[in-house]
Amino acid sequence: MNEPGPSDASLVARAVADGDRHAFGELVRRHQSAIRTLLRRLCAGDAARADDLAQETFLRAHRKLGAFRGEARFGTWLHRVAWNTFLSEARRRPPAGAGGETEPAPPSGPDPALARAEARLDLARAFGVLREEERAALALVYGLLGQSPPPPGQDLSHQEAAAILGWPLGTLKTHVARGKEKLRRHLLGASEATS
Amino acid sequence: MSRTLPYPDPLEDALAHPAHLNDGGFTAQVVDALPRRSRARALILATGGFASAGAAGLVLAGPLLPLVETMSSGRMVPSVSALAATLFALMAPLATAVIALRAEGPLGDA
Numbered sequence: 001m002n003e004p005g006p007s008d009a010s011l012v013a014r015a016v017a018d019g020d021r022h023a024f025g026e027l028v029r030r031h032q033s034a035i036r037t038l039l040r041r042l043c044a045g046d047a048a049r050a051d052d053l054a055q056e057t058f059l060r061a062h063r064k065l066g067a068f069r070g071e072a073r074f075g076t077w078l079h080r081v082a083w084n085t086f087l088s089e090a091r092r093r094p095p096a097g098a099g100g101e102t103e104p105a106p107p108s109g110p111d112p113a114l115a116r117a118e119a120r121l122d123l124a125r126a127f128g129v130l131r132e133e134e135r136a137a138l139a140l141v142y143g144l145l146g147q148s149p150p151p152p153g154q155d156l157s158h159q160e161a162a163a164i165l166g167w168p169l170g171t172l173k174t175h176v177a178r179g180k181e182k183l184r185r186h187l188l189g190a191s192e193a194t195s
Numbered sequence: 196m197s198r199t200l201p202y203p204d205p206l207e208d209a210l211a212h213p214a215h216l217n218d219g220g221f222t223a224q225v226v227d228a229l230p231r232r233s234r235a236r237a238l239i240l241a242t243g244g245f246a247s248a249g250a251a252g253l254v255l256a257g258p259l260l261p262l263v264e265t266m267s268s269g270r271m272v273p274s275v276s277a278l279a280a281t282l283f284a285l286m287a288p289l290a291t292a293v294i295a296l297r298a299e300g301p302l303g304d305a
Contacts, residue, residue: 025226032225033216051221058225123209142210184206 008074016065024065028058031075034146035082037124041139042086045125053089057082072160075147079140080164129186134179137172140164251284 006014006023008030014023035057039050061081068077127135144157162172 021226021229024229025222028222028225029218032218032221036216036221037213054221055225055228059228062229123213138210142213145211146213180206180210187206 009070012065012068012070012074015062016068024062027074031078032058034075034143035078037146038079038082038139038143039086040124041127041143042083042135044128044130044135045122047124053085054082056089057085060085073147076144076160079143079147079160083136083140083164123183123187126183126186130179130182131175134175134182136165137161137167137175138179138183141172141176 005026008027011023011027014020015027032054036050036054039053039057040047043050043053057078061078064081068074127139130138140161141157144160147157158169158172158176162169165172167175
């Protein structure tokens, strides 16, 4: 993240050494959008659940801040904390319907058909048509990509996402490709239905 | 939107450039939920732990001091050091509790 003012690393140092709540607050302000977006995608558009998990992510990050060594970007480390927070919560939740693929949560609105069409156009909700592995792969790869675009020809975000998920790089790329294809088909179907 | 598209594919672009989510009080909510002065609390608890351990040691050692003095000098004398040790053993936990309350306020304020 290219924010004006002190770097993430110096804010982390202040938060750890002095218990500076303002420094940590600045880190939250900088990264809240990326982390909430990541979790909304992982939660297939369930904004309330995603924001609860985002808050838990930052509280966990605060507790573990002393363990951040600065070997990775702070944003990358935060994505890892968010993924682990999501996993912990997902393990406690009752399993979704069999088959792994779920429809996006039905939206509420005066006209169910129109609301459904709008929801299908919403990308975070559209993640609901993906299998969990595809959702995780896409959410993390593009979430990390948003932290800072890699140099041309490098797929740093793929490598980081594979490391976070503990998958081989090839497996990750397979899930990304399949997920994108499903999203494309889903969104194309939605746009044809509304036109 | 006047944003340029670095990706020719609209799906790729939407995935890589999600709309920025307004903070909407999120940061303040997180900062409010942070534990307060956790480092100070840890220090006080550690200090209290050491003081209590020291006090327990003195309580156990206190009755032995007159015996040690008697054995070393060969005569029975009132042991000032034993009295001082017992007094400190009684006062140390109380002092620690007072310091903790003054520094922290009631425990569990996080």
